[in-house]
Amino acid sequence: MLATLVTAVISGLRGELVHVEVDVAPGLPVCHIVGLPDTALSEARERVRGALRNAGFVYPLSRITVNLAPADRRKRGAAYDLAIAVGILVASGQIQARGSWALLGELSLAGTVLPVPGVLPMVATLARAGHRRIALPAWDLAEASMVDGVELVGVEGLDDAARLVAGPRGRTAGAAVRRPPLVVSSRSGAAVAAVRPEAEPASLPPADLAEVRGQAHARWALEVALAGGHNLLLCGPPGAGKTLLARCVPGLLTPLDDEEAQEVAVIRSVAGLGTAGADGRQRPWRAPHHTTSYAAMVGGGPSLGPGLVSLAHLGVLFLDELAEFSRDVLDALRQPLEDGTVEIVRASGSVRYPARLQLIAATNPCRCGWHGDADRPCTCPTGEPERYARRVSGPLLDRIDLQVRMPRIDPMELLAPRPSEASDVVRVRIAAVRALAWARNGALPNARLPGPALLDACALTAAAAIRLRDVAQSEGLSARSLHRVLRVARTIADLRGCAHVDDEDIRAALALRDDVLVRRLAS
Amino acid sequence: MTRDLAAERDAWLTLVCVDGVAEGILGRFVRRFGSASETLAVAADRDADRARRRLMGAAPGYLTLVTAGRIRAAALDPGAVERRVKADGGWVVTPLDADYPDRLRHLDPPPVAFFGLGRRDLASELRSVAVVGTRHPTPSGRTLAGRIARRLVDADAVVVSGLAVGVDGAAHAATIEARGRTLAVIGGGFEHPGPRAHDRLRGAILEGGGSVVSEHAPHVRPTRGTFPRRNRIISVLTLATIVVEAPARSGALITARHALEQGRRLLVVPGRPGEVAAAGCLALLRETPARPLVGLDEMVVDLGLDHRSLVRAGGAAGTLDLDGALALLGPVERAVARVLHRGPATADALIAATDLTASIVAGALTLLQLRGWSQPLGAMHLPAGPLLAAPRRAPPRSGVVR
Numbered sequence: 041m042l043a044t045l046v047t048a049v050i051s052g053l054r055g056e057l058v059h060v061e062v063d064v065a066p067g068l069p070v071c072h073i074v075g076l077p078d079t080a081l082s083e084a085r086e087r088v089r090g091a092l093r094n095a096g097f098v099y100p101l102s103r104i105t106v107n108l109a110p111a112d113r114r115k116r117g118a119a120y121d122l123a124i125a126v127g128i129l130v131a132s133g134q135i136q137a138r139g140s141w142a143l144l145g146e147l148s149l150a151g152t153v154l155p156v157p158g159v160l161p162m163v164a165t166l167a168r169a170g171h172r173r174i175a176l177p178a179w180d181l182a183e184a185s186m187v188d189g190v191e192l193v194g195v196e197g198l199d200d201a202a203r204l205v206a207g208p209r210g211r212t213a214g215a216a217v218r219r220p221p222l223v224v225s226s227r228s229g230a231a232v233a234a235v236r237p238e239a240e241p242a243s244l245p246p247a248d249l250a251e252v253r254g255q256a257h258a259r260w261a262l263e264v265a266l267a268g269g270h271n272l273l274l275c276g277p278p279g280a281g282k283t284l285l286a287r288c289v290p291g292l293l294t295p296l297d298d299e300e301a302q303e304v305a306v307i308r309s310v311a312g313l314g315t316a317g318a319d320g321r322q323r324p325w326r327a328p329h330h331t332t333s334y335a336a337m338v339g340g341g342p343s344l345g346p347g348l349v350s351l352a353h354l355g356v357l358f359l360d361e362l363a364e365f366s367r368d369v370l371d372a373l374r375q376p377l378e379d380g381t382v383e384i385v386r387a388s389g390s391v392r393y394p395a396r397l398q399l400i401a402a403t404n405p406c407r408c409g410w411h412g413d414a415d416r417p418c419t420c421p422t423g424e425p426e427r428y429a430r431r432v433s434g435p436l437l438d439r440i441d442l443q444v445r446m447p448r449i450d451p452m453e454l455l456a457p458r459p460s461e462a463s464d465v466v467r468v469r470i471a472a473v474r475a476l477a478w479a480r481n482g483a484l485p486n487a488r489l490p491g492p493a494l495l496d497a498c499a500l501t502a503a504a505a506i507r508l509r510d511v512a513q514s515e516g517l518s519a520r521s522l523h524r525v526l527r528v529a530r531t532i533a534d535l536r537g538c539a540h541v542d543d544e545d546i547r548a549a550l551a552l553r554d555d556v557l558v559r560r561l562a563s
Numbered sequence: 564m565t566r567d568l569a570a571e572r573d574a575w576l577t578l579v580c581v582d583g584v585a586e587g588i589l590g591r592f593v594r595r596f597g598s599a600s601e602t603l604a605v606a607a608d609r610d611a612d613r614a615r616r617r618l619m620g621a622a623p624g625y626l627t628l629v630t631a632g633r634i635r636a637a638a639l640d641p642g643a644v645e646r647r648v649k650a651d652g653g654w655v656v657t658p659l660d661a662d663y664p665d666r667l668r669h670l671d672p673p674p675v676a677f678f679g680l681g682r683r684d685l686a687s688e689l690r691s692v693a694v695v696g697t698r699h700p701t702p703s704g705r706t707l708a709g710r711i712a713r714r715l716v717d718a719d720a721v722v723v724s725g726l727a728v729g730v731d732g733a734a735h736a737a738t739i740e741a742r743g744r745t746l747a748v749i750g751g752g753f754e755h756p757g758p759r760a761h762d763r764l765r766g767a768i769l770e771g772g773g774s775v776v777s778e779h780a781p782h783v784r785p786t787r788g789t790f791p792r793r794n795r796i797i798s799v800l801t802l803a804t805i806v807v808e809a810p811a812r813s814g815a816l817i818t819a820r821h822a823l824e825q826g827r828r829l830l831v832v833p834g835r836p837g838e839v840a841a842a843g844c845l846a847l848l849r850e851t852p853a854r855p856l857v858g859l860d861e862m863v864v865d866l867g868l869d870h871r872s873l874v875r876a877g878g879a880a881g882t883l884d885l886d887g888a889l890a891l892l893g894p895v896e897r898a899v900a901r902v903l904h905r906g907p908a909t910a911d912a913l914i915a916a917t918d919l920t921a922s923i924v925a926g927a928l929t930l931l932q933l934r935g936w937s938q939p940l941g942a943m944h945l946p947a948g949p950l951l952a953a954p955r956r957a958p959p960r961s962g963v964v965r
Contacts, residue, residue, distance in 0.1 A: 257910035260921030276942060405941060412941015414907065417699045417810070417839055422728070422758075447909040447942035511933065532922055544926040551910075551925035 041065075043130035046142040047123040048165050049115055050158035052344070052391030053306050055165030059109040060120060062127030067103030073124075075108030078116045078342075087118070087147045088125045095151030095198040100132040114389070116343055118146035119156040122175070125198055126205055138207030142171040144180075151198040155179040157312030157345075160305055163187045175201050183309050186302060186320070244327045244358075247287035250462040254453040255281055261444040261552055263466055266292050267473040268531030269485030271377065271399040271439060273362070276446030277416075278409045282402035285446075286327070286358050289400060291463040293356065294471045295321040300354050303394065307353055311346050324355025324397075330364040338372045339384050339393055347384075349376045350393035362401040363431040370436055373399065377439045380488075398487070399440065403432070413448055441487060441524050442552045473534040486531045491523055498530050503543040511550060525549045567600075572659040573641060574599035579657075579675040580644040580780040581637050583630035586672055588622045595621040606631075606638035614638075644780060651781050653680045653753060662687065666800050669825055674778035674796070680753050681774035685746045686800055691721035692866060693797045693822070695815040696730025696807035701840050702907035702943040704730060704808035707832060709737035709951045711805060714859040716743030718868040723748065723801050725793065726765065726775070728758050730807045730815070735764055738773075740935065740948055745773040748800070750793040751785025753777055794818040795825075803828035803866050805856060809843030816843045819853065829853040830862060859953045888936065888949035895919060899927040900936065904950045907943045 043062045048055045071085040085106075092099045106124050108115050122145035129135045144162055145153040159180040166174055167190045176184055178194030185192060195201045252259060258274060262285055265272035274282045296304060301320050326348050328337070339347030348357060349372075359365060376382045380396035405411040406425035411418040418425065437443070477486050481497060489497055500508070512522055526541070529549035533541045578584055578592070578599055592602040602621075608614035615631040637643065648655045655678045656663045664686040667673045679686065692715050694708055712722045712734040722738040724731040726747040738745040747768055749756065753775055756765050768775060778796060779789065794817045798804050804822035806829070809815040822829045831848050833855045834841020847853045856862050863869045885904065889897050895917075902908060902916045914924045928944055931937035936948040 254911055256914040256921050257925070260925070412702075412943060414702055414909070414943055415838070417697075417701060422698060445939075445942035447911060450912075514933070536922070544923065547926035547929040548922045550929040 041131045041133060043127045043137065045123045045127050045130075046140070046166065046169075046171055047120055047144055048142070048162035049113075049117070049119065050161055050310055051389075053161055053310055053346075053393060055158070055162035056113070057165060057169050058113075058115065058120070060123040060127050061107040061109065062124065062131045063105045063107075064100050064128065064131040065103045065105070069101040069103070071104040071106070073106045073108070075106075075111045076114045077108065078114065080118050081108075081115055081120060084118060084121050084124055087121055087149060088128065090149030091121070091125055091147040091151040091198050092128065094149060095202075097129060097134055097198070097202070098132070100128065102132070104128060104131075117156065118154075119144050119158075119162070121145060121147040122153055122195075122198070122201055126201055129202055130205070135202050135206040137205050139173060139205065140171070141205050142166045142174045143201060143205075144174065144176040145195065145201070146177075147198060153177045153195050153197060153201065155312070158310040159184045160186060160309035163190065163192070164306075166190070175204050183305065186305055244283070244287050246290045247284055248291060248463045249288045249466055250460055252281055252285055252288065252460055253457045254449045255285065255446060258285060258444050258446045259460070259466075261442050262288070262292075263470060264528065264531050264535065264552065265398070265400065265442050267470045267486075267535055268477065268527065269398050269474075269487035270441035270528060270531065271487070272401070272442045272444070273437070273440045274400075274402045274444055274446055275405050276402075277413055277448050278404065280446040280448055282446060283360055286360065286400055286402060288463055289356055289358065290323075290325045292467050292470055293323040293325070294467075294474055296323055296354065304354055307346050307350050307393065311351060313351070324352050325358070326352040326355070327358040327360065330359070330361045332365065332369060334366070334368050334372060337369045338382055339391075340386065344384055344386060344389060344391045346393045347382070349373065349382055349395040349397055352397040353394045354396055355398070357397045357399050359399065359401040362403040363428055367431070367433070371433055374435055374439065377436075396488075401440065404428075405445070412445070416448075438520065441528055444552060469535065473531065476534055477531070486527050486534070489527055489530070491519075494523060494526050494530075498526050498533075498541040499539060501540050501542045504529070504541050504546045507543045507546045511546075521553065525553055528552055568659060571598055571600050572657050573645070574603045575657055575659065576644050576655065576676055577603060577637050577641050578634065581630065581633045582783075583627065583633065585625075586675065588625050589675065591622040591625070592618075602634075603638040603641065606635045611635060647781055648678060651680070651754060653678060653781065654683050655679075656683075664800060667796070669799050670795060676780070677776065677778055678753060678781060679774055679776035681769045682744075682772055683774070685721055685744055685774040686776055688721045688744070688746075689802065690719060690868060691723050691746065691801045692868075693723040693801040693804040693818065694730065694734035694807060695724055695794075695797065695804060695809075695818045697809050697813050697815060697840060697843075698727050698729035698731075699810075699840075700729045700733070700808045702940050702945055704832075704840055705733045705940065706907050706945050706951070708733040708807045709945075709947065710859060710953060711807065711856075711862065712737040712743070712745075713741045713951045714863065714953060715868075716741040718863045718866075720866075720868055721746055721801075723797055725749070725790075725797055725814075725818075726756075726758075726761055726768075727814075728760055732761060732764060734807075735768055735773075737947070737951055739764075739767050739771040741951075742771070745771070746800070747773065747775045748793055748797045749775060749777045749785070750779075750790040751777065752779045752781040752783040754781040755784050790814060791817050795821040798822035798827055799825050801827060803830060805830045805832070805862070806844055806847060806853075807832050808834065808840045809847075810839050811842040811846065813843045816847065819847055819851070823851055823853070828866065830856040830865060832856045885949050885952040892930075895923055896927040896930050899924060900931060900950060903931065903937055903944060903946045904952075905954060907940075907945045909942050910944065913944070 041064055045060045047058050047060055049058050089099050123143040130137045146156050148154055155177040159176055160183050163174055163184040164187050167187055173191045175193045175195050178196045181194035276282055305320055328348050335341050337348050339350055376395035381392055382395040383392045406420045406428045408419045410416045411425045481489055529541045529545040532548050533545040596602045596605055605617050606614050614635050618631045619626045655676055657676050658673050694711055708730045715722050716738055721744045722734055723746045724734045726749050735745050745768055798818050798821040804818055806815050806819050819829055831844045831853045834844050898917045899913055902913055914921055936950050938945045938947045
């Protein structure tokens with residue numbers, strides 16, 4: 041007897057429709073899965089057999105053939121388990137399929153339905169293909185519910201799915217009766233929570249700007265960076281407050297809008313991270329350790345999953361100790377910073393993930409950390425600070441609009457601090473400028489203004505134009521640096537509430553574009 | 564110079580510039596053969612073997628076969644050194660020349676040849692002062708080096724230093740900026756200039772009427788040992804040496820000790836006890852007859868340079884004094900410049916001192932930087948140009964402390 045069910049697979053950020061055909065025929069009791077399955081999928085036969093038996097169904101002692109169509113596409117993961125199991129139930133006559141349901145979910149041996157990554161794009165694909173009724177793991181329900189116009193049912197166990205497919209009056213072969221109590225307890229939230237993949241890597245605890253002492257210059261630079269979406273590099277001795285300042289960033293970010301929330305949710309879904317924050321509006325914030333590997337940063341691995349640059353899409357990627365990251369990892373950031381996407385090509389296929397992130401980085405000026413300090417001499421040998429700086433390649437530094445030196449904090453500032461503005465106050469200013477820029481630039485932050493639109497958006501005053509021309513000549517600015525100065529100046533003028541970019545904005549922007557690391561030591 | 568003397572000088576120069584020939588060997592040659600010219604004549608013998616044998620016989624154990632071969636090669640092509648120096652646009656003097664700097668003769672032995680680029684007379688200038696210090700100064704040390712140099716320019720003195728990064732560079736740069744005269748004594752031949760970071764500074768010294776000099780032939784590479792030896796020339800060429808900042812083991816201390824041994828005056832900037840960058844200076848003050856540098860005006864008096872000063876308001880012709888500079892600025896920039904004039908400051912300190920917004924202060928700093936009146940160093944902004952003029956004194960307190 042033959043059963044056909046519908047499920048889906050993810051490829052990059054898109055879902056693809058897969059038909060699961062199950063044939064149960066007389067013969068030796070074996071189970072074949074055909075259609076280019078990977079290891080996880082081949083092991084599905086063991087999981088399915090266990091789940092069927094432990095949920096109180098009968099595993100038919102017949103020849104079982106499972107075909108995953110289209111047959112030429114390589115299939116990965118365990119999201120087919122549920123469809124295969126239900127297919128066997130239907131094909132062996134244990135239940136009768138009344139409605140057409142698309143099924144997603146991994147099975148445990150106990151018959152519990154476990155969450156799978158990428159539910160959101162898979163559901164969206166099923167919906168587009170006209171499959172309006174979808175059963176999926178109960179834990180993934182919240183994530184999938186962002187898709188409109190489908191009937192979603194969260195199932196906790198194989199028996200739930202069987203009941204659903206069989207309909208209210210369908211026979212389920214007495215499953216509920218014979219189900220061992222173990223299954224019930226294993227499906228209670230607490231017991232299963234451990235099975236759920238670690239949702240979010242531990243991140244830096246957030247801080248408030250009111251906790252930051254001194255550092256007026258760096259605070260201002262951070263405000264400019266967040267208001268305009270500019271990349272920022274903080275450079276200073278140990279204990280200057282670089283990391284503390286960066287920890288304030290999550291509290292200064294504006295929430296995602298509808299469209300952005302959708303994009304972020306899809307990436308998170310594929311990475312198996314569920315929804316972002318309580319309402320899915322939390323702007324991404326990633327702060328990986330400097331030992332992060334290339335694959336973790338860019339994406340890849342056996343399933344060609346998204347990396348940190350994509351998980352930080354539309355949000356902020358904070359790299360503490362920038363110079364300590366491996367060279368490969370840093371150089372891999374260049375494409376995302378330039379194009380806003382990252383393409384991963386492997387022998388097993390290629391995927392493209394969005395990666396429009398804002399980079400905030402922190403570094404010491406040299407190995408000992410004291411180069412350029414007021415009182416404490418740098419103990420590095422001659423040339424070492426320059427060597428340290430060269431660990432971050434020029435093209436990467438070139439893409440960091442704002443580069444700021446932070447001094448050591450004056451101890452008096454710590455002991456008798458002046459009150460400093462709280463994050464709430466600054467966030468309002470940042471949100472206002474972002475909204476203004478968004479409206480003026482056509483849904484782009486200032487940092488992404490393309491060259492032609494830039495001059496119009498800047499509305500330079502005569503004095504500003506003269507200053508820019510003079511500096512470009514005397515300092516030999518490249519076209520790229522010139523544009524960068526203009527973009528930053530636009531943000532500074534916005535923060536001032538000024539429609540025109542004036543000389544003072546240009547000069548302030550120039551003060552933020554110092555090449556912090558390899559700064560000319562003129563004498 | 565008679566013809567014999569001229570020939571002897573050229574022979575001398577030829578011999579000196581052969582790799583591996585040290586003063587001791589020269590002395591032996593002269594003792595054996597009578598003069599440098601005679602030595603060259605021996606080396607140029609038609610029979611190469613005999614020439615080498617005789618040379619090595621004159622300095623047994625000191626001369627290798629290779630060096631003897633080099634001497635012969637040089638003898639067969641006399642004048643090669645002079646041609647090379649000329650090709651580099653430089654000059655060379657030997658103790659046999661009239662314009663050999665007199666002060667070099669105070670060394671024992673005096674350098675057998677003295678090479679240079681740029682103005683030749685600076686090395687003989689009597690009103691010259693050495694400003695030396697660590698290669699890793701603090702921002703305030705760097706600023707002070709600049710201030711001292713600028714004040715010396717006002718007193719019409721030549722500023723001598725070693726073209727190293729740090730204090731040396733700050734002194735040279737401030738002198739050029741104030742259109743003063745500066746002399747850089749380098750540790751190798753002038754075809755191998757100092758640190759790469761100073762390529763531009765070196766060009767500026769030569770363009771600005773300064774000079775780069777060395778006791779080494781143009782092609783000689785600087786090595787570990789040549790820098791400390793070079794320091795004896797820095798001190799001997801000047802009437803006084805000023806040590807700005809020096810940690811416990813600094814090359815500047817070598818210069819200081821040479822200065823004392825050579826009977827030159829030594830002024831040392833006193834630092835706070837316990838400060839790393841001041842340790843060497845404090846040791847000098849405690850252990851030697853060095854005098855502390857307590858103020859720029861006092862410095863000029865102590866050095867006996869006060870009877871002559873360039874009578875202009877605060878700088879060499881064509882440079883701006885502090886008031887003139889401040890008058891050119893807008894009110895906001897002037898406020899920042901006034902604070903910066905007091906000494907190096909971070910942007911944060913400037914924001915706090917002026918009560919202006921971070922954005923305004925950043926803009927003002929850019930303007931000062933574009934004009935060359937401020938210079939960033941790490942998170943610090945250093946005063947430069949006219950802002951290096953000596954800070955004004957507070958008016959003296961009335962009354963006498965009993």
